[in-house]
Amino acid sequence: MLDWLAVWGISSAGGYLAKEVIGPLAKEALEDYTKDFFKESIKDYTGLSDQTTQKKLFGKALKEFVALVERELEDADLSKQELKQYTQPLKQYIKNQSIKAILGSAFKYGCEQIDTQTLANTWIELKLLPLPEEFRWKYIARQYLKQVHTIIRESDQLRTIRDSQTLDAIANNTNATAGIIPDFDLSTYQEALLERYGNLGLDSLDTNACAYNELKLWKIFIPQNVREVHDLMPSALHELPKDYYRKLVESGQLDREIDQEELKRAKEVYYQQPLKSVLDVIKDSQGYPYFVVLGDPGSGKSTLLQYLALNWARTDLNTALSLRIPLLIELRTYIRNRDSGQCNNFLEFCHQSSGSICHFNQHQLHDQLKAGKVLVMFDGLDEVFEPGKREDVITDINRFTNTYPKVRVIVTSRVIGYKPQRLRNAEFRHVMLQDLESKQIQTFIEKWHELTFTNPADKVKKRERLQKAIETSSPIRQLAVNPLLLTMMAILNRNQELPRDRSELYNQASRLLLHQWDVERALLEDNRVEPKTIDYQDKQQMLGKVAYFMQGNQAGLAGNLISGEDLERIIKDELKLREVTNPRAVAKVMINQLRTRNFILCFMGADYYAFVHRTFLEYFCAWEFVRKFEKKQEISLEQLKTEVFGQHWRDESWHEVLRLIVGMIDSNKAGEIIEYLMAQDGEEDRFGNLFLAADCLSEVRNRYEIQSTDTELLNCFKDLIHYDLNYDYDPYGYQANLVRDLHTQAVVAVATHWQDHPDTLPLLQKWARSDTDLFVRGTAIEQLALGYKDHPDTLAILQESARSDTYCYVRLRAIEPDRGT
Incomplete structure (x- = not known):
């Protein structure tokens, strides 16, 4: 016996009214109901005389109708309880003889509209629960007819008999031949706008049945x-590489060559x-x-x-x-x-x-x-x-x-x-x-969680988690200023912990952008090449090679540009490995797509391309190193340490890549890399090796597996807090500022990377109360207020420091601890 609810597509994930209104029909004898439903259309389809086919089509159509009604009620901002009150009225409504005939008439051959007026009047005549004022029967009727056309088109029994696409083509041709002139119906235009643009376009994401x-x-x-x-576009031009800028001029994509002084003045005027x-x-x-x-x-x-x-x-x-x-x-x-x-x-x-x-x-x-x-x-x-x-x-x-x-x-x-x-x-x-400002990002996050979460506790937890990730992670904050990427971030935050899992954020965001890079469709539309399925993993590997090539360029990771010639060569070589016929032509088709729409790579002009955001350059560069290390085993752990971390730890443009690599590999191997960084002589580089090691430690997924390394690095920072130069220097000069900055940065590092360590809170309390360095005391106070504001001892320490510390700087930190952050 068929499970009609499953056949009709009504499951636990469906709408409330669909289950409550249509669900009981699955247990009833439907012959009389379907007979009335298909009375006008049964003669148009030879396959429609079959009772099973009738029941399948009837249930699917009715489900779509009830779902449209429910969506219209939800758009009127009815509460769930108010929505439930329409269950019985809808049951009575769909059993009305006139309504069954109207809904069934959508299956009639060549049907272009159903009787909207009777739909509305019947609800009133039956004296059912009044509908919201903005309830749109006309919109529901149009959408229902579209859904029925889809049901007919997808039915194996009916597709060869009546293809709705053919009907549409015949109707359009008839209208054109007859010279039918469109009217000026603003009500229809309003509905068309709501239909086209009303819903946020997130259909290409796997939203796990959420109401996104x-x-x-x-x-x-x-x-x-x-x-x-007023004059130029300085935000787009002032950081362009000189060779790229020159090519923009030569290719005619800039009106004229721009003097750098003129550009500087224009930039100043722009920001004024x-x-x-x-x-x-x-x-x-x-x-x-x-x-x-x-x-x-x-x-x-x-x-x-x-x-x-x-x-x-x-x-x-x-x-x-x-x-x-x-x-x-x-x-x-x-x-x-x-x-x-x-x-x-x-x-x-x-x-x-x-x-x-x-x-x-x-x-x-x-x-x-x-x-x-x-x-x-x-x-x-x-x-x-x-x-x-x-x-x-x-x-x-x-x-x-x-x-x-x-x-x-x-x-x-x-x-x-x-x-x-x-x-x-x-x-x-x-x-x-302009980029989104902090307050605008905050407003978006609050709106998003208010609209997409029903559980109050979950809503607050996820909202605060995303806010904290943006506040504390510079790479994530750089993404969040872009509305599209912020929206991706909000979706992924439901199931991902940020920022520790930001590599997964980049992975999922790149999956979306790569999904939009519909290569297969472009190949089908281009008669010169054979269609070939190029899936997400193929495209991911291509981008990994592109990022790897870009980091090896003269500009390295500080730049974000690749020439069309180099891009075509990399894609062509990858296609050859996949035994694609005519790889050069396929590569050209793929690259041409980048000129017509922005995916994860975008066309910059002058035959140059770039990642839409440098974060993706960093992610795919890290991804390629990890692939070469773990999957392909083309580089050893020793090479990863010496040739990647050893050569680049001093270069800040590489730090995000190095951190991502550590977060993506096995914890024990990550521990060995951290030990390698600790062993470097970083004194002349302000101990950048230790600060990078601490950043990398926070990326390790299972820190308990490298506890000895963890403890050893913590001890390094305890020592760094009291580091001093081994020679005399001016207490108010450059060297004094250098020492002071190292001390305060070390305090912040301990509070940030070892927040949950049992020694951290007592250390911060000790430093805040009695350290001989006033800047260490002030910074420790700030970190206590930031990370331990709810601890019972924190307020007392702040009050004590505000009253008793000798230095005004420390007293001010205790009174307004957020001023120094």
Whole structure:
């Protein structure tokens, strides 16, 4: 006997109403029900006469309908208890004869719409529990019809009889032949915007059945700050390697060669510009009638435009009519359709082109544009990749603003490759999206955990864990300023302990970005090469080789650039190892993808590529060393110690790589590396070997396995706290400052890396009360307040030091311990 709940896709992970409303039907005789349900459509499908097929399709369709109703109720912010009250009304509703006929009519051949009015009226006529005011029957009907089309298409019994894709093609062709003209239905446009952009786009992540994919963009959106850019793009140019900068000029991707002094002045002017909320800029329609929003990959440019469109779409239609209509045009879709002959300009694109969010009658749209009642948003100028076509699009935008001078216009673009002059000549102002600030990150984290966790204790625990990771780990903090990477971090924090498991964070974040690098699809679309499955591990190994090559370059890990020629060679060699036919052509297809979209590698211009964030360069470099050491056994432990750690421990640009390596290998081998670092003579390098060893110790997964090494390193820091030079020196000069810094850094290291060690708290208390070095006393007080604020003795020590210490510096640390951090 079939388990109908399993067949219908209703499990313990499903929605509450789906289980409660449809679950009981699995135990009932369904013949009479399915007979009414498929009354109008049974003649259209030869396979539909089978009772088992009817029951399968009926249950799947009904589940989708109830799920849509439940989602609409949830969007109205009903509590779980309020939601439960709709169980009995829904049971009564779906058994109504008219409702069964309407829901079943979606299976009818060529069905393009179902009777929305009767759906709404029947609920009222049955005198059921009133629905929220914003409940949208029209939206539910449209989505339900789409789900039924999918059910038909995926049914083995029906697919060969009626293919809904064929029906859509016939309908579109009929409409075009008949010259059917689209209307100007703003209500439908609002629904289309909510459907396209309403949910946060996290579907490519494995979210473990959490409700992330239903998370509404407008609930989690954080408005960023911007700075105005008057002349150049200094944040993008001032740190470019000279050879790369020269190639940008030679390839025409910069308007002109820029004098370094001029660049310096432009940078100073740029940072003198006041920070403004991007929403304040958008509100200032007089000051910013036309403007360009610039930003890095993942910085939130597209999200900003989607948020503006959704704000209007969620507004009551009567109110929305008094506001500017947000017309969101994705330029990569526009140029593709223009090239294929579907449209010649923006009005035709909105009128009839596929890919437009909703078709508008171009004559009525023209009237609205002339009256200045539209906010036009052109998203992704940088995603028009061919320079000639990009110039054509800019010409189209200029012509558009000349034709409709009252219209408000926003354009978004990445920085590199963008030439501002033509739009600046057309009176466009330019603003640069800034990194998220600490307060904005904090707000995002609070919103995220409030919206995605139901268990209060778990919510607080995970939120505080993520906040602490960002505060205490510099690499994680550097990632968190980017909205896309912060979102990844929040998802992964549910099951990962950060920052100790940050290598796993980088792994999971890279998996997402590599998943988006859909190589197989690109190969299918390119007729020149044979399709080949290139999975995540293949791509990971390629990136490991790329990072390994980059660290060996002249700039080493301090840089983050690789030429297209070198990148192609590395990918081609990896493809050869996998016996890929025509590896050079496949490599070119893969690299060409990087020009069309940012994955984990991005195109920088002038035939150069880079990791989207240097953190991924560091992670994949470490990953490749570990692979060579553990899996391939191409390097020995001795070589790892001497040729990797021995050559690079003095270079801070390598420290994150070295720490990641230690965290990814066996604990005992990690202990040997730490002992090697301890044995180095680091006195002339401010004992950087010991501080790096302590950082590496915190990466070791099982420190109890290397207890003797752990204790020996702790003793080194106890000695370092009282280190002094073996010669006389000026007590107020450079040497005195050097000694003082070593003492205080050693105190911080002990408090940080041995926080749970039984000796640490007594040591800090002793140093705070009686150490002869006033800076050691002050730093110990700060660390007690930071790491042991809830210990019963801490407050007493702070009060004693505030009253009794001889030095004002120490007293001030005791009164305001966070001032020195």
